[in-house]
Amino acid sequence: MDRFVIHGGRRLEGRVTAASAKNAVLPILAACLLTDEECVIRGVPRLEDVATMARLLETMGVEVAWRGRTVRLRAGRVSERAPYDIVRKMRASYYVLGPLVGRLGRAEVSLPGGCAIGARPVDLHLKGIEALGAEVRVEHGYIKARARKLRGAGMVLEGTNGPSVGATANTMMAAVLAQGITEIRGAACEPEVADLAAFLNRMGARVEGAGTPTVRVRGVSRLRGAEHRPIPDRIEAGTLAVAAAMTRGQVEIRNCRPDHLGVVIETLRATGAEVTARRTSLAVSGPGRPGPVIIGTAPYPGFPTDLQAQFTALLCLARGTSVVTESIFENRFLHAMELARMGAQIEVTGRTAVIKGVARLQSAQVMASDLRASAALVLAGLVARGETVVRRIYHLDRGYERLEQKLAGLGARIERLAE
Ligand code: UD1
Numbered sequence: 075m076d077r078f079v080i081h082g083g084r085r086l087e088g089r090v091t092a093a094s095a096k097n098a099v100l101p102i103l104a105a106c107l108l109t110d111e112e113c114v115i116r117g118v119p120r121l122e123d124v125a126t127m128a129r130l131l132e133t134m135g136v137e138v139a140w141r142g143r144t145v146r147l148r149a150g151r152v153s154e155r156a157p158y159d160i161v162r163k164m165r166a167s168y169y170v171l172g173p174l175v176g177r178l179g180r181a182e183v184s185l186p187g188g189c190a191i192g193a194r195p196v197d198l199h200l201k202g203i204e205a206l207g208a209e210v211r212v213e214h215g216y217i218k219a220r221a222r223k224l225r226g227a228g229m230v231l232e233g234t235n236g237p238s239v240g241a242t243a244n245t246m247m248a249a250v251l252a253q254g255i256t257e258i259r260g261a262a263c264e265p266e267v268a269d270l271a272a273f274l275n276r277m278g279a280r281v282e283g284a285g286t287p288t289v290r291v292r293g294v295s296r297l298r299g300a301e302h303r304p305i306p307d308r309i310e311a312g313t314l315a316v317a318a319a320m321t322r323g324q325v326e327i328r329n330c331r332p333d334h335l336g337v338v339i340e341t342l343r344a345t346g347a348e349v350t351a352r353r354t355s356l357a358v359s360g361p362g363r364p365g366p367v368i369i370g371t372a373p374y375p376g377f378p379t380d381l382q383a384q385f386t387a388l389l390c391l392a393r394g395t396s397v398v399t400e401s402i403f404e405n406r407f408l409h410a411m412e413l414a415r416m417g418a419q420i421e422v423t424g425r426t427a428v429i430k431g432v433a434r435l436q437s438a439q440v441m442a443s444d445l446r447a448s449a450a451l452v453l454a455g456l457v458a459r460g461e462t463v464v465r466r467i468y469h470l471d472r473g474y475e476r477l478e479q480k481l482a483g484l485g486a487r488i489e490r491l492a493e
Contacts, residue, residue: 078464078478080455081487082437086323088484092311092330093119096473098266098304101243102273103127104169106147108177108251109277111299116144119475126164130156158184158215168199168240171217172247175208181219198231198238202245205229206252224252226293232260235402236373239264246271249291250279256291263287264374265334269305276300308334310474311356312381313449316388317481319347319360320457325484326357337377341367345388366394366431371402383409383450390418392431399426409447412440416454437462442469452477456486
């Protein structure tokens with residue numbers, strides 16, 4: 075298990091390139107199951123979650139060939155079973171459900187189980203494919219779905235916490251080969267959903283409205299191979315932007331889509347950071363101590379839950395008291411206790427954290443608990459005086475490609491040590 079050792083106190087300066095979005099890449103890789111022709115995905119980040127998805131697809135019979143960051147996939151004959159051993163490592167494995175039911179009319183996908191940040195049920199995923207006519211049972215920890223022929227249908231896919239990115243994507247992938255028209259209302263509007271639709275359409279699907287609350291899919295009889303370069307990772311860009319603001323540095327993030335970061339940019343500006351948005355890059359500088367803000371996470375285009383932990387770290391240093399409310403996942407303040415060990419003053423009650431800014435954070439030994447919480451601890455380490463050790467970096471590696479190298483390239487003193 076690797077750890078990071080960080081000597082805080084350096085301003086970050088320079089240019090850095092964000093990777094393609096993990097959350098777009100994962101469903102796009104799964105979508106390759108929908109055709110027996112070769113698909114080529116370019117600019118794929120070498121992340122643990124991507125490796126897990128590739129391994130899962132290989133177990134199911136897909137040929138996967140890497141060359142640098144280009145991956146070629148051919149799903150000639152595929153098995154319908156996604157085994158527990160791999161699914162338990164990554165929830166997003168459930169993305170094979172929709173494509174399998176769409177292409178084979180059957181699927182056996184292990185239930186993913188909960189995770190540190192909350193229960194994360196799959197009811198909406200099942201609702202989506204059941205609405206298309208699949209029969210779904212849960213047996214021995216597996217979701218077993220069967221359908222003679224999927225038929226397009228209307229459905230509302232919103233749950234009590236709002237729309238679901240995963241359920242929208244899964245249902246879209248099942249519907250592209252169904253007979254007739256599907257209308258998903260209450261669809262998630264995240265750019266990653268729209269990017270998946272763009273890829274499906276390149277394969278010959280007819281998906282309209284992805285990126286809005288109503289997605290319409292006209293089923294086709296077959297899909298062909300296609301090439302695609304997924305959109306830039308808005309969460310990685312947001313993390314790097316916070317790193318720039320927190321260290322009072324000046325950083326330009328390339329391969330970035332500021333139009334996907336609207337509220338995030340507004341929030342950064344509200345803390346006093348200077349942000350210049352161009353078409354494909356973002357320049358951020360942090361002239362001084364941030365001002366306090368109020369943040370509430372919400373489905374896109376609201377403030378992303380995946381940047382909540384990083385902004386919480388930033389607000390630990392604010393001149394005043396900030397309030398952060400997490401409305402997507404019920405247990406997503408695991409970083410608060412660890413930040414407190416670094417001198418932060420955070421009080422969490424239910425889904426709300428009240429953060430009293432302090433002038434400085436102190437170095438400490440801390441433990442990562444989940445992907446974005448790890449990023450928050452690394453950010454705190456960049457500004458804390460002395461040596462901070464962040465353990466369990468494997469959580470971070472699931473979603474960031476060598477974050478330490480990107481930060482070191484900007485002047486941070488950070489190194490990875492094998493435990
Ligand atoms: C995706 C992202 C994750 C991000 C999240 C919210 C991927 C691989 N992961 O996760 O990084 O934090 O969106 O932006 O893209 N829910 C249900 N029933 C369901 C499904 C979801 O009640 O069947 C609830 C969830 O518990 C949560 C809310 O809906 O409260 C949103 O979850 P969802 O959008 O589905 O998240 P994921 O797709 O799992």
